[in-house]
Amino acid sequence: MNNRWCNYTELLTTVIMILIVKCDCNQVPNIDCNNLRLGQYICPHPDYEFIDLKTQQPKGCTKENKAKVTCLAATDLVCEETGNNTFKKDIPCKWTNGYSFETSLLLSIFLGMFGADRFYLGYPALGLLKLSTLGFLFVGQFFDVILIATQVVGPADGSHYVMPYYGAGITVIRSDNFTYKLPQDDW
Structure with a gap:
């Protein structure tokens, strides 16, 4: 029994030595x-x-x-x-395509009755309509100032406004079937 134990110990020692020699422990995988x-x-x-x-x-x-x-x-x-x-x-x-938020807001405030804001943002039909009706008798201009200031209306190509780093960026939070408030258990 003692001789068999020595054989197992020698075999185990040999296997461990082979593994240590074959293993490069400094290599990072x-x-x-x-x-x-x-x-x-x-x-x-x-x-x-x-x-x-x-x-x-x-x-x-x-x-x-x-x-x-x-x-x-x-x-x-x-x-x-x-x-x-x-x-x-x-x-x-x-993603931005070069449309400036400040430029579109200033165009809406000062030249919105002529449709300059809508022409700038890529909506020529609405710009022409505002031009021919004097900004829907200034009511459409007022609404466009609010819609552009709150960033509801953006460029027609789907891009975002170019904003200064600390500008008035707004993140719109929408509610759908996955974001509704779950009912809480009564305590």
């Missing part, structure tokens, strides 16, 4: 960095300028309101996409 959890990466990378100064949105913002930015994974993580600790990730943004 490549991982898919798109599956990292919050806290395992910083996005966007703090060393890169990613804001477009003309639009005040991330560079490369698409019509789908997403932009690819460079992110930094935690130390000692190697991403399989790049071979280092940086990777690309989609972040939300607001």
Whole structure:
């Protein structure tokens, strides 16, 4: 029995030694960095300028309101996409096509009775209607000032306004079947 125990011990020691020799313990495995959890990466990378100064949105913002930015994974993580600790990730943004919020609001206030605001935003039919009726006798101009100021009316191409970084950006919250308030249990 004692001899058998020694054989098992020698075999186990040999297997462990082979595994230690074959294993390079300093090698870090490549991982898919798109599956990292919050806290395992910083996005966007703090060393890169990613804001477009003309639009005040991330560079490369698409019509789908997403932009690819460079992110930094935690130390000692190697991403399989790049071979280092940086990777690309989609972040939300607001696609703009050059229409200024301030310009459209000022056009609506001062030249709205002639339809200049609607022509500027890409609504030529409404602009012509406002021009021929003197802004629906100034009532349409008043409503357009309110609709543009609250950002209900935007550019006709579906883009967002170009806003200053600390501008009057509004996020519209809509209610649907998934956002209604759930009933609470009575205590």
